[in-house]
Amino acid sequence: xxxxxxxxxxxxxxxxxxxxxxxxxxxxxxxxxxxxxxxxxxxxxxxxxxxxxxxxxxxxxxxxxxxxxxxxxxxxxxxxxxxxxxxxxxxx
Numbered sequence: 001x002x003x004x005x006x007x008x009x010x011x012x013x014x015x016x017x018x019x020x021x022x023x024x025x026x027x028x029x030x031x032x033x034x035x036x037x038x039x040x041x042x043x044x045x046x047x048x049x050x051x052x053x054x055x056x057x058x059x060x061x062x063x064x065x066x067x068x069x070x071x072x073x074x075x076x077x078x079x080x081x082x083x084x085x086x087x088x089x090x091x092x
Contacts, residue, residue: 015036023036
């Protein structure tokens, strides 16, 4: 969560794999690993989607925080993601 006041504004991330919702996460400000089930797998590739809400625009949202420097960044931002990694499921 890249918002300057992450504790005041957690972000909900809906994770999809191949068009199916597999997880709904609440993301705060710290880097954290979120294990997400990929299902049985239907091939060599999977389409991972992230639906993030709320997003924020530094240009307008920073005005609500007078202690922060103004920003000229007009992008809508949500969460930062490190490179996803697939791990095989444990076999019983």
